[in-house]
Amino acid sequence: MMQTQRVAIVGLGRVGSVFLDALLKQQGKALDIVAVAESSPTPGLAMAQSRGIPVLALPEILQRCAEIDIVxxxxxxxxxxxxxxxxxxxxxxxxxxxxxxxxAHLLWSLLAPGVDLPQVHAQSGY
Incomplete structure (x- = not known):
């Protein structure tokens, strides 16, 4: 049986909202979305709230990181x-x-082949 990865998403703007939607389709398979962080009203924020995913501030995400595998x-x-x-x-x-x-772009290419994830941020690397 595959290990479930507990993930949090910080930023639910144009990229994060689309990414959250794709991950929600995988929820319960190999991943569990345990929290999100977004301070502006976005479609992704509304989506997370409608699914009962905790919406936390960044310091709260950090406090819960012991139970989060990937942010x-x-x-x-x-x-x-x-x-x-x-x-x-x-x-x-x-x-x-x-x-x-x-x-996220790599994972996206596996989840939605042939569909581009929005390119709205400069490439900032790690």
Missing amino acids: FDLTGVATVRRELRDGLAATNNRHTVIAPESV
Whole structure:
């Protein structure tokens, strides 16, 4: 039996909303979406709320990282990525992986072949 990955998505704008929709179709198979973070009213935020997925602030996500395997950072904001890395380091969390947009694009290509994920952020790497 495949191990279930517990994931959080930070950023539910144009990229995150589409990504969340695709992951919800996989919910309960190999992954469980345990939390999201978004401060603006977006379609992804409404989708998460309608599914009962906890909507947390970034510090709350960091507090729960012991129970999160992968955090998808889809904000495109370098300070958010730094806050995630620093927060994990401060708690000596060596379990949770921060997946940047490049990993989301790879996963997307497997989930929705032939369909492009929106390209709205500059490539910021890790």
